[in-house]
Amino acid sequence: MTSPRLRIAVTRALPEPVMDRFRALHDIWVNPDDRVLTPDELQAAASGADGLIVTAFDRFDAKAIAALAPHVRFVATYSVGNEHIDLDAARARGLAILSTPDVLSNAVAETAMLLMLGAARRAHEGDRMLYEGRWTGWTPTQLIGREITGKRLGILGMGRIGETIARRARGFDMTVHYHNRSRRPPEAEAGATYHATPDDLLAVSDVLVLAAPSSKATRRILDTTRIARLPASAIVVNIARGDLIDDDALIAALQSGHLASAGLDVFAGEPRLDPRYLALPNVYLQPHQGSSTIEARLAMGDILLSGIDAVMAGRTAVNRLV
Numbered sequence: 001m002t003s004p005r006l007r008i009a010v011t012r013a014l015p016e017p018v019m020d021r022f023r024a025l026h027d028i029w030v031n032p033d034d035r036v037l038t039p040d041e042l043q044a045a046a047s048g049a050d051g052l053i054v055t056a057f058d059r060f061d062a063k064a065i066a067a068l069a070p071h072v073r074f075v076a077t078y079s080v081g082n083e084h085i086d087l088d089a090a091r092a093r094g095l096a097i098l099s100t101p102d103v104l105s106n107a108v109a110e111t112a113m114l115l116m117l118g119a120a121r122r123a124h125e126g127d128r129m130l131y132e133g134r135w136t137g138w139t140p141t142q143l144i145g146r147e148i149t150g151k152r153l154g155i156l157g158m159g160r161i162g163e164t165i166a167r168r169a170r171g172f173d174m175t176v177h178y179h180n181r182s183r184r185p186p187e188a189e190a191g192a193t194y195h196a197t198p199d200d201l202l203a204v205s206d207v208l209v210l211a212a213p214s215s216k217a218t219r220r221i222l223d224t225t226r227i228a229r230l231p232a233s234a235i236v237v238n239i240a241r242g243d244l245i246d247d248d249a250l251i252a253a254l255q256s257g258h259l260a261s262a263g264l265d266v267f268a269g270e271p272r273l274d275p276r277y278l279a280l281p282n283v284y285l286q287p288h289q290g291s292s293t294i295e296a297r298l299a300m301g302d303i304l305l306s307g308i309d310a311v312m313a314g315r316t317a318v319n320r321l322v
């Protein structure tokens, strides 16, 4: 059973088919400008709403949650990861928080493979050579990269997305290693080797993929000391959040040649990124496109709609964080 029509404020334009589904069920206000709302604009949007659909770039700290009008029952984030929402404050306020787990894992895992391959095979340099008209024809020494086939893949944060990456990587005969704070059950490990510390994981990671949430514990988890533990010519991929990486450390290791290359989808301080990345030949960059597939975008809308239904009906929801 679906809940009665609700007044829902949507802070960013979502793909039209998603908006159509929302509008069919609820009374929707959508931010007319395709930009992040200011904190005051966010409160104004919430002032006439039963709930909000937001993105990872809308911040709900304790102050913002306390300021929400009492009729706001839920904040549903069109994303995974809750670094932008103070869950304790939400719990204390009785505000339901929903997100979009699982349904974007395939999309993000495919991006991880794209970044791994793009970084390993020097895709950025090849692109530039063609687009800048500098290609003079095949030579045996042109843009020699590395294979990921058979290499050791280290996954820092093997949850829903990390596990999906592991499955894809096994198709490349990679051996999977991982570190989480707690060991996964055997069916989730599927033969992956658990490392109790990030340092142990790094020592065996020919390709390291960061897939852990942004938190106090993971901020700048990949710093100079840890990068030094990676094998020579390792590849670093980040599909998690930019602040897991100390940019100075990563850039120095890419410049020195200790790391072969990096593939990055996310950056500290997005949409700005450290301009030094743009000058490095051995990086393959994407503008936070991890979940940008039509399949994921539609499913993200659907899982939020069913979560909202469940919250309003007092049922449990698989995608409810609080």
Ligand code: NAP
Binding pocket: 079, 080, 081, 082, 101, 102, 104, 108, 156, 157, 158, 159, 160, 161, 162, 179, 180, 181, 182, 183, 211, 212, 213, 214, 215, 217, 218, 239, 240, 241, 265, 266, 288, 289, 290, 291, 292
């Ligand atoms: P998830 O299922 O919660 O998995 C996260 C994993 O990280 C868990 O296995 C967790 O295990 C581990 N972890 C958490 N804190 C850790 C720590 N301090 N040290 C080591 N491991 C830690 O989440 P998910 O669905 O896979 O998503 C992961 C992240 O991907 C999100 O939080 C988000 O930031 C990012 N993401 C990016 C995009 C994109 O477009 N690029 C899209 C969606 C999500 P333990 O709890 O046992 O440590």
